[in-house]
Amino acid sequence: MKTLLLGAVAYDPKVVPIWDIIRDYANANAEIFGCKLDYVLFSNYERQVDALLNGHIDVAWNTNVAWIRTLHATQGKARALVMRDTDVDFTTKFVCKKGSGIQNIADLKNKRFGLGSMDSAQAAIMGLYYLQKECAQDVILQEFDSPDACGRGKSDTLKTSSLSVVRHNSDVGKHGDTGRSEFEILEAIKAGELDAGSIGSSTWIRILQEGSYPDIESFWTSPGYCHCNFSVMPKFDSKLAESFTQMLLSQNAKKDNPVIAKMMQMEGLNAWIRVGESELRAYDIIYKAMEEQNLLKNTL
Template sequence: MTLVLGAVAHDPKVVTVWSGLRTWLRERGLPVDFVLYSHYELQVEELVAGNVHVAWNSPLAWIRTERLANAAGRSTWPLVMRDSDQDLTSVILVRRDSPYEKITDLTEHTIGLGAVDSPQASLLPRALLRESGLVPGENVTVRHFDEGVGLHGNDDAGERAAAAALLAGSVDAAAVIDLNHLIFTRQNTLPPRSTRVLTRTAPYDLGNLTVGTTAPTELIERLRGLLLSMNYANPVDRPHLDLQDMLMWRHGRTCGYQQLAASVDAEGFYSTDGAITAEGYRP
């Protein structure tokens, strides 16, 4: 039997990543192949239906997978995660010369966000706004840069557009994941000392390799063991880890998704049984 893995083709390098990992796993005796999807919503539905055994899920895709599976009386769980997907934060940026000192200073102003389905640049920053008493459409304006809708923020084009709008002065603040703040500064998308961090979210986790409802236990355990055995010091393993911007695989966990799940409920993004309920959201 071949273990079938699902992944979303959010970037051309996805093919390179999973083709290389497929070869690495097969060389170690694990029969595995992969299927690519154009967006996460279809991948989630295919995983829960049993058409793939495991899937590389965004945090938002994990939440929907768990809800759909629970509604169907099935179980699903996170197998492994990248070390680089744990304990991340998003930041609210303002121009360095702006007068804003705290998040409530943005009352009656405009904040640029990434795509509507981006956990790191939309759902979690919107939760941060609500916690601070800022309600989009009431006492603060949010402007979404809906690039790559359906990719759950894995395409950073929305964050880049929000950052560019901040520099241009068409928004007063912008939300990006902390890592992209560093990358945008290094690439001069945000020139050094042009912006500053006003506030940040609590830490959260990003993606995981999710085990589906029909996954063969023996092959899943072999997959987990092989991935956890990858060693950055090993020159054979290192290129595969570098391609995924990581040093090591870690055991999957769910504790880093709680604030996102709460935001999903507050926004009405998915129902408790996993139906898409976000107004106007269609990948």
């Protein structure tokens, strides 16, 4: 019986119990689904994408950025199998301090705006894309500096004609999974060092639930796009792909099992879903943004 080797990125200690649970579930039900599972952890998504492209792993749990780089490297032939229900209709939120007078993108003229890690779709790539799209006459990147950013991780400032865009390049290689750069942005807004910034909808929901930034509000939300998926190469065996898919989908009916429920809670999903045409189309806007920002190449 084939043992599939899955790749995931170690962005947080919780990923170990998450993949242990999924592996153990797959192997306990191997006779039902026709395959076993093991996993390896990578320190960054660039190495994981490289491993998938070179056949060292069978399946990769990819961010949207890693998926698009895989898609680009395979001339659009890579396949996405399964994602979380929470990976659908993901959005980027622009946030500011309450009472700042910022109500829309046009109000950002002559302001200081924070972007997250350069490889984070939610905190940087889509934020920059829509800044340029919505006020192209005001956001023209002219210079590139590297200030200290008050000691909160490596940052870069993009000087524009009327908007100072500050990058918080924390945990590059994790594609925004740690969320560190988004919280740096929130802290900088709170401290008055930024007027506004870009974060992901999952971080926005988290801080609303926790009540941790009561003085921060959202003034703009992007159109929806998709986040993570399980990616395979074009020639990956179709029967094994379906076995892997069915194994994951079967967990949706096991949420009364405390172990499965724990895994889903830690991984941030209510259900696994099959990737369809609508989900694939929702990556198109990120592909366009990455192409414009010269981010399609998987650079190790």
